[in-house]
Amino acid sequence: MNVIDVLPRDAIPSIDEPSFGSEYGGDPDDDVLVVDGDPPRAYPIRILNYHEIVNDEIDGRPIAVTWCPICGSAIVYDRIVDDRRLSFGVSGKLADDDLVLYDRETESEWKQSTGECIAGELAGERLTMRPGPMTTYEAFREDYPDGVVLQPEAGSDAAVQNYDSSGYDDYARGDGFGLSAMRGVGPDREWSRDDLEPKTxxxxxxxxxxxxxxxxxxxxxxxxxxxxxxxxxxxxxxxxxxxxxxxxxxxxxxxxxxxxxxxxxxxxxxxxxxxxxxxxxxxxxxxxxxxxxxxxxxxxxxxxxxxxx
Known part of the structure; x- marks a missing residue:
């Protein structure tokens, strides 16, 4: 596993006090990550691109809604580990181009795509995954008429409030993959198989x-x-x-x-x-x-x- 520092800790701010409403300012075909509950909740990828982690609680259970734009990985985890309630932030590190979370209680570090703690006091522990399917906002609204959607983070600067997804869309459509393709830094990655594209x-x-x-x-x-x-x-x-x-x-x-x-x-x-x-x-x-x-x-x-x- 190759772990590198890319940004300062919390340079990408997690959402720790999420708010929800019935309206969404994005496009109907925008992808959203869905967590069932009372009511069901949609977390737009357009917003997650800029925050990557939402510390939330649904039906009394603390959860972390996580998203890595480079790996296209959308995963929902429980925030309870050994009866300890954790809150997660963005470490600024990448492990094999994947988001590394850190928990604020022990400062342990976690690989997002596996849920495994890779460094710190809780090394070797693994987060429990919860269902969190991805669909379009239009499908969410049709299938969950009583559902609510994550709202823009209060206090974000004007650039973030707009949640411009064009750069992320360009990466998703492009041939390259990994940090070098997303940010133009670091070595290019190679892909040796021909039965699947790397961003399938x-x-x-x-x-x-x-x-x-x-x-x-x-x-x-x-x-x-x-x-x-x-x-x-x-x-x-x-x-x-x-x-x-x-x-x-x-x-x-x-x-x-x-x-x-x-x-x-x-x-x-x-x-x-x-x-x-x-x-x-x-x-x-x-x-x-x-x-x-x-x-x-x-x-x-x-x-x-x-x-x-």
């Missing part, structure tokens, strides 16, 4: 000591939905315009209809929420959304799902 979006699932990443093109080539087993858990992975999602396999067959809904067991199921037309709900699997190079950095080149020949 992957849904990573870790269960029972096993890790398997599901690239969006692979899921789409399987018709948008596929079944797999990770550890001891049977998984249903679904990719539509509403994002890529993972649920525990429910014990009956589901297929995607032309409208992008899951259909099975006599009813239709929302891909974004897992809710059915008759009041049932699929159980969502905690997963992380990130670029292929970040998943490979953490788990190696063989940790990707491949369709059988």
């Amino acid at each position: 979006v992957v849904l990573g699932i870790e269960r029972d000591g096993e890790a398997l990443g599901f690239p969006v093109p692979i899921v789409e080539s399987a018709g948008g939905a596929l079944e797999a087993t990770v550890g001891d858990t049977d998984i249903l992975v679904v990719s539509t315009d509403a994002g890529i999602h993972a649920f525990e396999e429910p014990g009956f067959s589901l297929r995607l209809d032309e409208g992008g809904r899951l259909v099975g067991d006599g009813t239709a199921w929302s891909v974004a929420t897992g809710a059915s037309g008759d009041g049932r709900r699929l159980r969502r699997v905690p997963a992380k959304r990130l670029y292929a190079f970040g998943w490979q950095d953490d788990h190696g080149p063989d940790a990707f799902y491949q369709l059988s020949a």
Whole structure:
């Protein structure tokens, strides 16, 4: 693991007292990270690009909503470790181009894409991941009509208040990857495989000591939905315009209809929420959304799902 200093600690300010409302000033097709609760909450990537961490509490449980623009990694973690409540900030370091968090209670450092503490008093501990799927704001508003959205941080300067995403969008669309492609500093990274692009979006699932990443093109080539087993858990992975999602396999067959809904067991199921037309709900699997190079950095080149020949 290559850890480097890039910025001073807290140069990228976390949001520690988030506020929410029903209005959003961005575009309908902006990506948002969703945490289910009462009410459900959307965290726009447009805002997370400038803050990277939101220390929040939902339904009485402290959570950290985290985002690394370089690795495209969106992950929600519990903020409780060994019965200790932690608050996270941006360390200014990168580990293999991935955001390094630090906790303010012990100043230990944590690799965002794995949740592992890599330095400090809590070294070796690992954060518990919670479901936090990514979808568009338009899909969030349609599927969660009572949902609320993270508001711009009070007191931010004018540049940040605008949350201009153009530079981040250019990076996401470009061929390069890593810090050098994002900021123009540091060595260029190499990518030796030809079956996946380095910034292919992957849904990573870790269960029972096993890790398997599901690239969006692979899921789409399987018709948008596929079944797999990770550890001891049977998984249903679904990719539509509403994002890529993972649920525990429910014990009956589901297929995607032309409208992008899951259909099975006599009813239709929302891909974004897992809710059915008759009041049932699929159980969502905690997963992380990130670029292929970040998943490979953490788990190696063989940790990707491949369709059988």
